[in-house]
Amino acid sequence: MTRLLPRSAFARLLLPLLLLPAFAMPAFAVPAADGGTGREAPAQRPGQAAIARAHRLATDAGFEVLERGGNAFDAAVAVSAALSVVEPISSGLGGGGFFLLHQQDSGRDVFVDARETAPAAANADRYRTADGKLDSALAEDGPWAAAIPGLPAALVHVAENYGRLPLAESLAPAIRLARDGFPVYARLERGYAARREVMERFPGTRAVFLAGGQPPKQGQLFRQPDLARTLELLAKDGFDGFYRGPLAKKLIAGVRAEGGRWTTDDLAGYRVREREPLRFDYRGWEVVTAPPPSSGGVALAQMLQILAGWDLAKLDPALRTHLTIESMRRAFRDRTFYLGDPDFVHVPVEVLTSPYYAAGLRATINPEKATPSDMLPGLPTPLEDEETTHFSIIDADGNRAAVTQTVNLLFGSGLVPPGTGVLLNNEMDDFALQPGQPNAFGVMGFEANAPEPGKRPLSSMTPTFMVSPDRIAVLGTPGGSRIITMVLLGALGVADGLDAQAVAALPRYHQQWMPDVVSAESGAFDADLAAKLRAKGHTLRLPEDSVSGRASSHTWGNMQTVVWDRRGNVLEGGTDPRNDVGSAQVRAAATAP
Template sequence: MSRSRFASAGLPALLLSMLLLAVAPSCARDVRAPDAPAARSAQNTATPPGNAVASAHTLATEAGLQVMREGGNAFDAAIATSAVLSVVEPISSGLGGGGFFLLHDARTGRDIFVDARETAPASAQSDRYRKPDGSFDRDRAENGPWSAGIPGLPAAFAHIAETYGALPLSKSLAPAIRIAEEGFPVYARFARGYQSRRAVMERYPGTRAVFLADGQAPKEGDTFRQPDLANTLRLLAERGFDGFYGGDTGAKLVAGVNAEGGEWTAADLSAYKVVEREPIRFRYHDWDVVTAPPPSSGGIAMAQMLQILEPWDLTKLDDAARTHLVVESMRRAFRDRTFYLGDPDFVKIPQRTLLSRDYAAGLRATINPAKATPSDLLSGDPTPLEDEETTHFSIVDAAGNRAAVTQTVNLLFGSGLVAPGTGVLLNNEMDDFALQPGVPNAFGVMGFEANAPKPGKRPLSSMTPTFLVSDDRVAVLGTPGGSRIITMVLLGILGYDAGLDAQSVAALPRYHHQWMPDTISAESDAFSADTAAKLRAMGHTVDLPGDRAAGGRGSSHVWGNLQTIEWNRATGTLTGGSDPRNPVGSAKVEAIAR
């Protein structure tokens, strides 16, 4: 019997240059309603002129649109898109991981946040991640059975289908089942990622059976088939929650983890629950911002940063002055993230204070407009790149329902461990806990007691699916990127606020500061040489790609994979923006005849 496990519970470099850089790919289209006037009243209740999906893979985008053609709504399309991404992007996400689903129900006007974050198994204790000499065991935290939390994504599919969908789960999962069975072409990012993670993945017989099925590592152009994963998806489609967390699949997951030295139990799986939470809401200029609450750190950090910045007209400042203020807001928000945020079911978060405009005003008062504020503590480790290990998609349907979904297995190919017979590649989200207080995780961010592991607890996340709503415009956006997710979404919001369209927002150059290390990291085209020099003169350390002579570590030239949709109610248009950094992504809009 199917059942749902449910508990209630600055703009980067000069604006003109951004517009010139933001070239829309051919897959992004603008659809105008046939009878749309040039402008509409802010109070007009018209619905979008069609359906739109923007995702990191064209097969996932098409699956979402297909399900809506068959009578599904945006929530059914979210399941279909998520499931196909779980098949075609094992590098980024999958059934063995989790995610956050930010949903808007147009009929009721309600915004819903479905928390499908992974949970710690009952065996989780900080001392399990120490070597005999007491030092932190980084390998155990990032690789294999001890790095994996209990997956949440399959429970989200069952819950969303039963509670918000218009179609049975079997319909929404059909595209993913077909693609897992028939296969899909291996793309360059997949093949490259496998090679970088190969030594870990080939430790485990279940992983070798999937990724070395033909006797050699997957290479670009190969057809990659996953029959075991197709069968796992069929059981989920037929039996809902119990088809994954119990029965044959559940038994194989427990056996696969424990055979490699882990300690999972059937009770760990059966106890998993998705949790519906109240989204974070705040106002920025003319926008109502709806975004992710804890255990995401993104919504609170976003509110702090934007409320710190709100009194300044960033568009009237030069590049260096604007970037300086945005970076100082980032610095302060990430400092609070480190000490205060965790799973709200386990720790008391001073959310009311952190979201207060008065608190933001106090933080703003500590900013020197002409000089960098040194971070209190410095880390010697760089912020590692993470643009391929998480994925995001955005959906709007013709009824006005919308979904912003970010999902992940954490690092590249997660733990590297596939439970034999399931095709399920497990996450390594345990590293997102503060496994050792004050020790940075794989993304260079630290935590303390608020984010310490406990059985059933969810690790803190940076995933920040977001809605922006003004009188005339609605935007859905999000991105992968580890700790950089928060600052990339921030820059996307500032881009929309400055009047950019969806594709221009997706293409924006990016920069980041996370309090520790005390460094501005940036993409190659984020700053001119003059702007970088001015920032350094203010006291900032600026880390540009390949720039080691100036004290930088040489950060990656591109980050993230932002997917966004904009519905302009004033003009009756629906447009998608897919990050041009990702050649297999797509944003597609299909008009609906009225």
């Protein structure tokens, strides 16, 4: 649980920042800490439902369940399970996720933490070579890379505690997709080619992905009969169908056959955690977002509350971008040192998300010049993998769900225990397996994120609600550590009044303290803006920059956004134009009886 930091500890955190030089800058009034002005209107209902998702078959699954009388939470189970079938590249029953839910009638928000947990046999020494270096192969590929999955338990928990329909009805579309198959799309074919060498080491994985003798090819029908049977067991027996009994034995046997050490207690002991979401005010919006073990909500609170001291809409693009970059820099510095699983370490959430702490950080920003990251004390911070997925839902009654789920790398660990169809994650790589030493993605961490039995690794997933008297937005995206800054830019777009599709399409840029560079998508900065940022001292890494040879990816993420305009009672969905199989749909739907 989250604990209040003693006043003396608060002072120790705040004082070093307040002693840094304060530069001439615009006024920076401390934002009000009243919880925001975005109060719900319980009697109002949209009368339609909207789902924004990165694969149209998952969107169809959600609407199928809504049409059967389900609510947003039943639809979330259906969409999540369907994605576990059609997007093995990004998520699945062998992974985990975060479910941010809002019940319209009660006004209650809840955060369902289904992050994976470390098995009992895992410890930092297991992942080191004889000379003490991180063995990245163990952390990324095969049985020791896999943490205990959390997504199946979340599907059961959400259905039993928040849905209207039996779990079997919500899982029916996913079962059908796994049994009957779906057409392979380009990203799935490309992703398999990138991970083929690892995946084809394991007989259970070969049986799924080479069932026809060849790797998946675009347009071919991809069937997963073992996964269909696993989903049927989950539908029939709930938690026990996955974490105990015959399927659990197959999972353990498959991991142990490859040299891992999962136990029956590891699986049977898994539990989701319900946590209180983080909430804070940003210029009249109440923002509701992910608490630890997500790092995203804390960072989002810091960045938005730093930026609340300026009316960004009145600033020229160069100054607005500069200030946004500087807020990113400071939030990512704190992310590295203070955040971890709150069930295992003390996380000073109240301090890090305080508007007064944000005011102290704001005072260190020079509007005319970039702050060198080495002036903010510490060691380099992480760059995490990008393969994750997100969806957003509002139903006809106004219930809403923002869900981000993952297996970490492309196709996770690459290991499918034979007879299960379950592709296991490689979330052990998200722990600080060697303090101060980066993994393959540049991730560095410290004791707060060190592995322990049953502990959840730190995540960047940031499912978020934004609520004002006039509008409600549900948003999120995949993208590793860039998730946090993409959600920030999306939130700023919502606050600027952009519609859902415009928010999903916003250009993206990112600064994460260390390395001290600003990366951006193609076209995010025009030549004039790039020149002005460089003149302020920012080092830019752009796809257009062919000199450095280290340009960033041309596009990032996969933002999925739903916005309810309560003034005209209109729903709109926005799906990322970077994704060729996405689907955002609004459909008429019956309200609850």
